[in-house]
Amino acid sequence: MTQTVIDLAVKQRDHRNSGRSRVTTIVVLGVIAAVGLFLALVIGRPDPDTPPTCDGKTMTHQNVCRIISRSGGGSYSYSEMIDRRESSSEVWRYIGFGTAGLMVVFMGVAFTKLDPKRPWGKPVGAACPRCHQPTLRENLTVHSVTHGRTTHRYSGIVTLCNPVCGFATIRQR
Ligand SMILES: [Zn+2]
Incomplete structure (x- = not known):
């Protein structure tokens, strides 16, 4: 061995x-950063004007959505369902921008550390x-x-x- x-x-x-180590590392980190931006900008995009869905069906203002869940189930109005959706979008924005930012820092470190x-x-x-x-x-x-x-x-x-x-x-x- x-x-x-x-x-x-x-x-x-x-x-x-x-110099290939540096190129490879920066490309991999760049791809992860791009995935982070995708999560933040596409999955986490604020969208307060689109009607919410309840169990796959589009809600109207008169509907109430009943959610059965061990953590935070209950009945939710139209606007409460929008709030729920927007707060999960916000989580994706934190995760996505956080990941992208961290990768940019790592790219800077790799650029210096793996200098040929x-x-x-x-x-x-x-x-x-x-x-x-x-x-x-x-x-x-x-x-x-x-x-x-x-x-x-x-x-x-x-x-x-x-x-x-x-x-x-x-x-x-
Ligand atoms: Zn020698």
Whole structure:
């Protein structure tokens, strides 16, 4: 398993150096932000003028809607049904705008943290045993394998030299 963790570290380093990690992360966060905006602007859109529905039927001003529910059942007038609908729209707006805002913050963090100019890992204060250059960097690497409901984690601090030298080693924390 140690070779698998080392291979993963090499893959993560190369991925980051190419800038693809940053693009992928920002795209994923952007998609989640878009879903949040959809929830806020479409599902959560205020709509106080459309007649409410009761059990799938459009209500008139004279109707009373009886709702049987363990939490907050009862009889509701036309305007009370509009209020109920609008307060659930409001919840969707909070969730949607909240999610979108959080994703924008994460996108900012990812933009800085996954900058390809920031090298993978931390420098090691020793020369490489193979090429004798001070080019070693190390980083904690975790490889997870999921079998059904159990996840096994294999981790270690991987030390890598530059790709030309190719020296790699792993140690436990
Ligand atoms: Zn080396």
